[in-house]
Amino acid sequence: MPELNDRQFSQWTTLLEERTGMVLPIERRSFLATSLSMRMREIGYQDHESYYQFLHSGSQGTVEWTTLVDRLTVHETRFFRHPESLDYIRDHFLPRRLSNDDKPYSVQIWSLGCATGEESYSLAMVVDEHLRSLGGNYYFGVTGTDISLDSLAIARSGEYNQLRLSNVPDAIKSRYFEPAGEMRYRVVDELKQRACFAKLNVMDIETAPLGAMDIIYCQNVLIYFDRPRRFEILNNAIRCLAPGGLLVLGAGEALGWEPEGLERISHPRILAYRRLAEQQISEDCA
Numbered sequence: 001m002p003e004l005n006d007r008q009f010s011q012w013t014t015l016l017e018e019r020t021g022m023v024l025p026i027e028r029r030s031f032l033a034t035s036l037s038m039r040m041r042e043i044g045y046q047d048h049e050s051y052y053q054f055l056h057s058g059s060q061g062t063v064e065w066t067t068l069v070d071r072l073t074v075h076e077t078r079f080f081r082h083p084e085s086l087d088y089i090r091d092h093f094l095p096r097r098l099s100n101d102d103k104p105y106s107v108q109i110w111s112l113g114c115a116t117g118e119e120s121y122s123l124a125m126v127v128d129e130h131l132r133s134l135g136g137n138y139y140f141g142v143t144g145t146d147i148s149l150d151s152l153a154i155a156r157s158g159e160y161n162q163l164r165l166s167n168v169p170d171a172i173k174s175r176y177f178e179p180a181g182e183m184r185y186r187v188v189d190e191l192k193q194r195a196c197f198a199k200l201n202v203m204d205i206e207t208a209p210l211g212a213m214d215i216i217y218c219q220n221v222l223i224y225f226d227r228p229r230r231f232e233i234l235n236n237a238i239r240c241l242a243p244g245g246l247l248v249l250g251a252g253e254a255l256g257w258e259p260e261g262l263e264r265i266s267h268p269r270i271l272a273y274r275r276l277a278e279q280q281i282s283e284d285c286a
């Protein structure tokens with residue numbers, strides 16, 4: 001399979017950036033070349049030019065594009081990946097957010113760039129544990145969004161190899177998972193029903209029919225975008241953050257971002273912001 005010359009590298013990275021916002025640096029040139037070659041070999045293309053043309057050819061090209069994007073994006077994730085952020089939600093945010101007057105309690109969560117669902121289910125487990133401990137009726141929902149259809153299919157299935165559960169505390173594992181064949185576990189239906197997964201390109205957040213969120217959780221996603229795009233994505237996302245709601249990011253992922261109407265949470269190991277209670281949210285998200 002041919003290597004990528006400078007012109008081709010620029011052509012492919014421009015296409016990727018235009019359609020997904022992701023910036024692929026020159027250091028990832030061999031990753032791009034290998035991923036393209038593997039996919040081209042699978043579907044019988046010999047040269048980059050004709051494959052590039054195919055991607056621009058109507059509905060077949062659109063379908064192929066979703067497969068290629070899946071190959072070019074990094075889906076690394078784990079359950080309870082950043083425990084400090086989840087602890088903050090459980091120990092500080094939820095107790096403050098939920099007042100007796102609001103019964104039955106309701107919490108809406110958006111896991112933005114959810115990959116194969118581990119992050120979304122971790123959030124669901126933390127919130128469910130807390131709400132359960134308060135007693136009474138409650139409702140919560142987690143919406144996981146991602147650009148990768150293959151990842152979303154795994155998220156929807158809620159089934160994982162047991163090796164992927166190594167970070168899950170035993171008590172949580174026995175409450176929220178059940179065996180699903182050899183070396184496999186499945187999220188129990190009761191929790192799975194609280195989660196829904198949908199394809200959403202972060203470049204199109206304004207068009208997403210999302211309700212007002214109590215928590216927006218977005219970690220290890222913004223790192224694939226340049227700084228102006230990160231800010232644009234965040235500014236669009238927080239239009240769906242309810243007054244008093246919490247935005248949780250990965251450490252160092254929003255350097256220089258100064259959102260209006262949000263206050264930074266003072267905590268040494270997490271990057272999070274709270275929307276000031278009096279701030280209005282976008283009408284689209286009400």
Ligand SMILES: C[S@@+](CC[C@H](N)C(=O)[O-])C[C@H]1O[C@@H](n2cnc3c(N)ncnc32)[C@H](O)[C@@H]1O
Pocket residue numbers: 020021022073074075076077078081112113114115116119145146147148151200201202203218219220221224
């Ligand atoms: C490294 S994973 C992070 C998963 C999870 N948030 C975590 O921290 O474990 C990054 C995810 O971002 C998704 N992603 C990349 N570009 C995207 C885009 N333009 N729109 C939506 N999701 C995107 C990828 O498909 C991938 O699943």
